[in-house]
Amino acid sequence: MKLYFNRWKVLLMQFSKSTGYALHAIIHLARAERGHHVGIKELAALLGVSESYLSKIMSKLRQDGIVRAMTGASGGYELAKSAKLITFFDVIQVVEGRQTMYECFNMDSLQHQLFFESEAQASDPSEHHEGQNCECLVKKVMDGAEQQMVHYLQQHTIQGVLDSAASKKCTK
Amino acid sequence: MKLYFNRWKVLLMQFSKSTGYALHAIIHLARAERGHHVGIKELAALLGVSESYLSKIMSKLRQDGIVRAMTGASGGYELAKSAKLITFFDVIQVVEGRQTMYECFNMDSLQHQLFFESEAQASDPSEHHEGQNCECLVKKVMDGAEQQMVHYLQQHTIQGVLDSAASKKCTK
DNA sequence: ATCTTTATGGACCTATAATATCCATAATAG
DNA sequence: CTATTATGGATATTATAGGTCCATAAAGAT
Numbered sequence: 001m002k003l004y005f006n007r008w009k010v011l012l013m014q015f016s017k018s019t020g021y022a023l024h025a026i027i028h029l030a031r032a033e034r035g036h037h038v039g040i041k042e043l044a045a046l047l048g049v050s051e052s053y054l055s056k057i058m059s060k061l062r063q064d065g066i067v068r069a070m071t072g073a074s075g076g077y078e079l080a081k082s083a084k085l086i087t088f089f090d091v092i093q094v095v096e097g098r099q100t101m102y103e104c105f106n107m108d109s110l111q112h113q114l115f116f117e118s119e120a121q122a123s124d125p126s127e128h129h130e131g132q133n134c135e136c137l138v139k140k141v142m143d144g145a146e147q148q149m150v151h152y153l154q155q156h157t158i159q160g161v162l163d164s165a166a167s168k169k170c171t172k
Numbered sequence: 173m174k175l176y177f178n179r180w181k182v183l184l185m186q187f188s189k190s191t192g193y194a195l196h197a198i199i200h201l202a203r204a205e206r207g208h209h210v211g212i213k214e215l216a217a218l219l220g221v222s223e224s225y226l227s228k229i230m231s232k233l234r235q236d237g238i239v240r241a242m243t244g245a246s247g248g249y250e251l252a253k254s255a256k257l258i259t260f261f262d263v264i265q266v267v268e269g270r271q272t273m274y275e276c277f278n279m280d281s282l283q284h285q286l287f288f289e290s291e292a293q294a295s296d297p298s299e300h301h302e303g304q305n306c307e308c309l310v311k312k313v314m315d316g317a318e319q320q321m322v323h324y325l326q327q328h329t330i331q332g333v334l335d336s337a338a339s340k341k342c343t344k
Numbered sequence: 345a346t347c348t349t350t351a352t353g354g355a356c357c358t359a360t361a362a363t364a365t366c367c368a369t370a371a372t373a374g
Numbered sequence: 375c376t377a378t379t380a381t382g383g384a385t386a387t388t389a390t391a392g393g394t395c396c397a398t399a400a401a402g403a404t
Contacts, residue, residue, distance in 0.1 A: 244372025
C-alpha cells in the first residue's frame, strides 16, 4: 500500500542552502583576526557541511571579489574587503544569481496581447503599442515587490550582524 | 567532445511558473462579467498552458477560497470574492506555500552555538541562553527582507492591476 | 628541490521539486 | 439521460539543488 500525501505539496520559493552557507561562512571570516586565513576544513566543520561542497561556494565568492583565497600551507580564506562594505545582497547575488525573481511565462500569450490591446485603445487608439515594449502589469508588481526586498538587503551589511550580536542580550 | 558551460550555473531564487499562471488566470476571471463562468479550456488557451496542469492550480485556488468552481455544462470558474479583496500575496501563498523564504540550515551547528555563546556572556554571563530560543541573526535579517516583500504584495490587489491597466497609456 | 598543505575546477552522481499528462470519477445543466 | 466540466490520483519527465571525488595548481615549510 502506497501512501501519497498531497503530491501537490508546494514549497515557498526559498533561498538555497548555499546562501545560508555563504552568509555564515562570511560572518565567520569577518570575526577572524585580520590577516588570518581560515581554511575550508575549519569552515566546513563549523557549518556542518562537506568541504568539497563549501569550497564551490567559496570559490564563487572569491570570483566575485568578496573573499580572497590563498593556496598552500597556512592558506585559506579571508575577506577581500571590510565587513562594512559587504551587504547581504552582495552575497546573495553571488550564490543565487542575478535574474529577477519573476519572469512572465510567455509574453506572446493571448492573455498579454488582449490585455494590453484593449487598454491601449481605450486611451489612444492611434498610438499602436508594440508588444515587447509594453511591460506586463503583473510583472510590474512583482518587480516592485522584489525591489523592496533587494533594497532592504542592500542596507544590511555583514558588519551590521556583528554589531547587533555584540549589543544583543539573548532574551528568552 | 563534451562542453560544459559553467555547470555551476545558478538561477536566482524565483517564483514558479505556476504563480504566473495563477495570477494571470485570476486577472482574466476578474475581467469577466459577473456571474459568468470561465472554463478551463478558455483559460488554458489564453495562457498557453495545458488544461490539465492549469486545472491543478485552479483547484488549489478554489480550496483556498479565492475562486469558485462549477462542474457541468456552462460551468467553470469565477472569483469567489471581489478583486479588491484579493491581494498578490493571497494568490502567491496558495501556489508557493506558506513557509518562510529562509530557513537556517542547521541551528545546532557549531557556528550558531559559538556565535551566540560568545555574545551572550559579553552582556550577562549569569543568564545562560537556551539554544533554540535564540534566533539566528542571519535569519533575522532575511526574515526582515521577506517582510518587506510580503508587505508590498499584501498592498497590491488584483483590482489594482485592472485599475492601472485602465489608466495606463502604453508608452514606448 | 621536494614535500605538505590548501584551494580550484571538471566530471559525475543523486534526490527532489517543478512541470506536465492521462484517466476514471463526480457533479451539473439542459 | 447525455453532454459538459471540474476533480483527484497515478505517473512521467526535466531541471536544479545538493553533494562527492579526483587530478591539478599554487604556496609555504623543510
